[in-house]
Amino acid sequence: MSFSKLTRRGLMKTGAAASAGLTLPTYLRADGHSGFTNAPTGSTVTLGFNVPQSGPYADEGADELRAYELAVEHLNGGGDGGLMNTFSSKALQGNGILGKKVEYVTGDTQTKSDAARASAKSMIEKDGAVMITGGSSSGVAVAVQALCQEAGVIFMAGLTHSNDTTGKDKRANGFRHFFNSYMSGAALAPVLANAYGTDRKAYHLTADYNWGYTTEEAVRSSTEAMGWETVNAVKTPLTQTDFSAYIAPVLQSGADTLVLNHYGGNMVNSLTNAVQFGLRDKQVNGKDFQIVVPLYSRLMAKGAGANVKGIFGSTNWHWSLTDEGSKAFVKSFGTKYGFPPSQAAHTCYVQALLYADAVERAGSFNPCAVVEALEDFEFDGMGNGPTLYRGADHQCFKDVLVVKGKENPESEFDLLEIVEVTPVEQVTYDPDHPQMAGGSLGTCNPGA
Amino acid sequence: MDAIILQILNGLDKGSAYALIALGLTLIFGTLGVVNFAHGALFMIGAFCAVTFSKFLTLSHTVIDENKTDFLGNPAKIEVPYIYDLFGQATGDAIIDWAVPLSLIVSIPVMVGIGFIMERGLIKHFYKRPHADQILVTFGLAIVLQEVIKYYYGANPIPTPAPDAFRGSFDFGAMMGFDPNTIIYPYWRLVYFAFAAVIIGAVFAFLQFTTFGMVVRAGMADRETVGLLGINIDKRFTIMFGIAAAVAGLAGVMYAPINSPNYHMGMDFLVLSFVVVVVGGMGSLPGAVLAGFLLGILESFASMAVVLELIPGINQVIIYLVAIIILLTRPRGLMGRKGVMEE
Numbered sequence: 001m002s003f004s005k006l007t008r009r010g011l012m013k014t015g016a017a018a019s020a021g022l023t024l025p026t027y028l029r030a031d032g033h034s035g036f037t038n039a040p041t042g043s044t045v046t047l048g049f050n051v052p053q054s055g056p057y058a059d060e061g062a063d064e065l066r067a068y069e070l071a072v073e074h075l076n077g078g079g080d081g082g083l084m085n086t087f088s089s090k091a092l093q094g095n096g097i098l099g100k101k102v103e104y105v106t107g108d109t110q111t112k113s114d115a116a117r118a119s120a121k122s123m124i125e126k127d128g129a130v131m132i133t134g135g136s137s138s139g140v141a142v143a144v145q146a147l148c149q150e151a152g153v154i155f156m157a158g159l160t161h162s163n164d165t166t167g168k169d170k171r172a173n174g175f176r177h178f179f180n181s182y183m184s185g186a187a188l189a190p191v192l193a194n195a196y197g198t199d200r201k202a203y204h205l206t207a208d209y210n211w212g213y214t215t216e217e218a219v220r221s222s223t224e225a226m227g228w229e230t231v232n233a234v235k236t237p238l239t240q241t242d243f244s245a246y247i248a249p250v251l252q253s254g255a256d257t258l259v260l261n262h263y264g265g266n267m268v269n270s271l272t273n274a275v276q277f278g279l280r281d282k283q284v285n286g287k288d289f290q291i292v293v294p295l296y297s298r299l300m301a302k303g304a305g306a307n308v309k310g311i312f313g314s315t316n317w318h319w320s321l322t323d324e325g326s327k328a329f330v331k332s333f334g335t336k337y338g339f340p341p342s343q344a345a346h347t348c349y350v351q352a353l354l355y356a357d358a359v360e361r362a363g364s365f366n367p368c369a370v371v372e373a374l375e376d377f378e379f380d381g382m383g384n385g386p387t388l389y390r391g392a393d394h395q396c397f398k399d400v401l402v403v404k405g406k407e408n409p410e411s412e413f414d415l416l417e418i419v420e421v422t423p424v425e426q427v428t429y430d431p432d433h434p435q436m437a438g439g440s441l442g443t444c445n446p447g448a
Numbered sequence: 449m450d451a452i453i454l455q456i457l458n459g460l461d462k463g464s465a466y467a468l469i470a471l472g473l474t475l476i477f478g479t480l481g482v483v484n485f486a487h488g489a490l491f492m493i494g495a496f497c498a499v500t501f502s503k504f505l506t507l508s509h510t511v512i513d514e515n516k517t518d519f520l521g522n523p524a525k526i527e528v529p530y531i532y533d534l535f536g537q538a539t540g541d542a543i544i545d546w547a548v549p550l551s552l553i554v555s556i557p558v559m560v561g562i563g564f565i566m567e568r569g570l571i572k573h574f575y576k577r578p579h580a581d582q583i584l585v586t587f588g589l590a591i592v593l594q595e596v597i598k599y600y601y602g603a604n605p606i607p608t609p610a611p612d613a614f615r616g617s618f619d620f621g622a623m624m625g626f627d628p629n630t631i632i633y634p635y636w637r638l639v640y641f642a643f644a645a646v647i648i649g650a651v652f653a654f655l656q657f658t659t660f661g662m663v664v665r666a667g668m669a670d671r672e673t674v675g676l677l678g679i680n681i682d683k684r685f686t687i688m689f690g691i692a693a694a695v696a697g698l699a700g701v702m703y704a705p706i707n708s709p710n711y712h713m714g715m716d717f718l719v720l721s722f723v724v725v726v727v728g729g730m731g732s733l734p735g736a737v738l739a740g741f742l743l744g745i746l747e748s749f750a751s752m753a754v755v756l757e758l759i760p761g762i763n764q765v766i767i768y769l770v771a772i773i774i775l776l777t778r779p780r781g782l783m784g785r786k787g788v789m790e791e
Contacts, residue, residue: 248632251630268708276636299604302604305609
């Protein structure tokens with residue numbers, strides 16, 4: 001038996017080589033191509049689309065699924081290519097991802113955190129999904145993001161607006177393209193001040209859960225900075241269907257503006273109830289009474305019918321945008337399905353393409369390689385103007401749309417009109433902003 | 449004072465819905481002895497009768513308008529309701545505007561029919577089974593019905609507005625000498641309350657002043673003896689099931705403008721309505737109505753900001769808290785009869 005002699009010089013050489021190797025970007029290292037959860041081995045790669053297929057957000061989930069199916073078609077070289085034609089990165093070639101044909105499995109979040117985690121877990125463990133994406137609720141996004149972090153797969157969030165998703169609950173393996181509560185407040189406040197003045201008394205009705213709290217905080221701080229006074233803020237149960245008991249006291253409070261920090265069915269019902277009570281026909285403090293809905297969704301606005309007319313809110317994207325990316329996506333989606341896409345569909349489609357592009361640029365499906373490729377990635381042509389995926393919190397920074405319920409809609413899809421495209425600079429904040437305080441990204445987890 | 453009046457008003461319309469659903473539940477329990485967890489689904493189907501009738505009135509044919517474009521830039525397809533062709537645009541719009549009240553006419557036979565099919569097709573097979581079996585089968589039926597509705601109508605709420613004449617709100621404050629706008633109440637909710645009062649009155653009058661009602665009441669008291677008298681009580685009870693279904697359905701039709709109907713609305717009301725029935729006293733019709741209004745008003749008071757500041761979260765538990773207290777202190781409920789659900 002013989003032992004090789006380890007000399008001082010040899011040790012230094014080996015150490016230098018190892019150091020050089022370690023300083024390489026993760027995705028250029030040999031282990032970037034193996035040793036991670038669900039590393040694709042055959043000619044296909046499986047993505048997991050975790051969307052609400054049942055429950056109150058099932059229609060939004062169905063639109064997300066349509067968008068994902070369209071994205072898969074485009075990634076595999078089918079259809080007209082959609083946003084791949086306008087995307088500033090040209091890494092995607094229409095031959096799948098890294099030459100592997102894209103396949104997908106779906107899960108039903110039911111808009112319940114435990115069900116969403118179970119379906120994501122199943123897609124990762126049984127179906128071999130290398131990335132999980134989708135969802136229509138912040139509670140679900142936070143829960144699934146944490147699961148993906150533990151499992152060592154990438155999570156590309158769907159529709160989630162709470163600050164916490166990329167604030168106190170951010171994770172290294174999770175990324176959000178959708179905007180957030182802070183951005184809504186920052187975009188809305190100047191428009192509201194311009195339309196309704198700086199001397200307003202606001203009454204907030206807030207859905208009693210995580211998203212409601214962060215939205216109330218964001219809108220309150222932004223409007224109060226403009227000179228508005230908040231006279232009251234009342235939490236309403238998430239399961240509430242009739243808001244009359246909460247709306248009736250609003251006029252007695254001396255408020256002249258009602259802010260409905262509600263989404264989905266809550267928003268439809270509270271807005272309908274507020275309009276029924278004739279709030280918008282009243283004059284308080286010598287001013288016309290106004291209602292504000294911080295987060296609009298066209299699909300949800302449809303449920304409120306004519307009640308949305310003239311009411312301000314914010315949205316991540318709208319099909320009536322005229323930039324090349326939006327036009328390409330609306331054409332692609334509209335031709336395939338016969339109606340324009342929702343903002344949920346848009347963000348999900350974009351997230352799927354951004355993931356695929358990051359893998360192509362990284363040259364690996366390794367989650368840590370994908371994280372490096374996405375962090376501080378700047379892109380354009382996806383419908384929101386120049387966009388940055390900030391490395392510090394994995395939040396996309398882009399322009400925000402302030403919209404208003406359209407007075408004279410020309411079709412069933414024509415419910416909102418864009419009032420202002422708020423520039424990204426106005427909605428950008430420091431990663432350690434108080435509204436995002438707490439939590440840390442941690443380090444990426446490649447899993448197995 | 450004005451805040452108290454306001455919350456009483458609020459409680460009245462919510463209580464109206466609870467009372468109407470609970471009335472039907474109690475009718476079914478009192479006559480057939482069945483705990484019907486599908487009753488909330490009947491309320492939901494009633495609301496969707498209004499939705500369907502509105503859609504029927506707006507059935508359209510397509511006209512291409514070359515001067516307008518759709519979202520893809522193609523010539524716009526304009527939907528023109530057939531009713532315009534039949535009656536002209538002005539009359540057609542007026543009929544469409546009154547779709548919800550008009551749908552009451554259609555929904556009565558539809559709901560009676562659904563109630564009849566439900567009772568003859570499924571529930572009658574469970575009369576002699578334990579209450580647990582009845583609850584399981586009717587709860588399962590409720591889920592099936594709501595999934596069917598979701599399949600055809602989607603998961604999103606569908607706006608079903610009240611006629612324009614009932615939009616806006618009535619200023620009770622100004623009428624009662626308070627400051628204007630302190631006590632306002634939507635016209636349609638007042639209509640709903642009046643409607644509920646009429647329906648409840650009609651059901652009571654039917655049971656109290658008709659021979660049919662007398663037999664049904666006798667059957668509720670002692671089914672066996674009435675049967676021994678040669679009266680086909682089962683047939684009458686089946687008709688009562690149909691009537692109970694119609695009451696729940698009509699409550700749903702008129703509720704459609706208050707909250708846009710969605711497939712889940714029946715479940716939202718069902719649990720609360722059962723609490724109403726238990727608090728009112730199983731099998732007691734006046735108890736169901738009394739408890740419906742009482743709990744509706746209590747729920748409204750519990751939602752007041754000042755109350756929530758004192759006891760956070762009370763709005764979410766008040767009804768169940770009252771139910772616990774009532775069941776502990778008066779197990780038969782407010783107006784329950786001795787022997788019902790006590791064996």
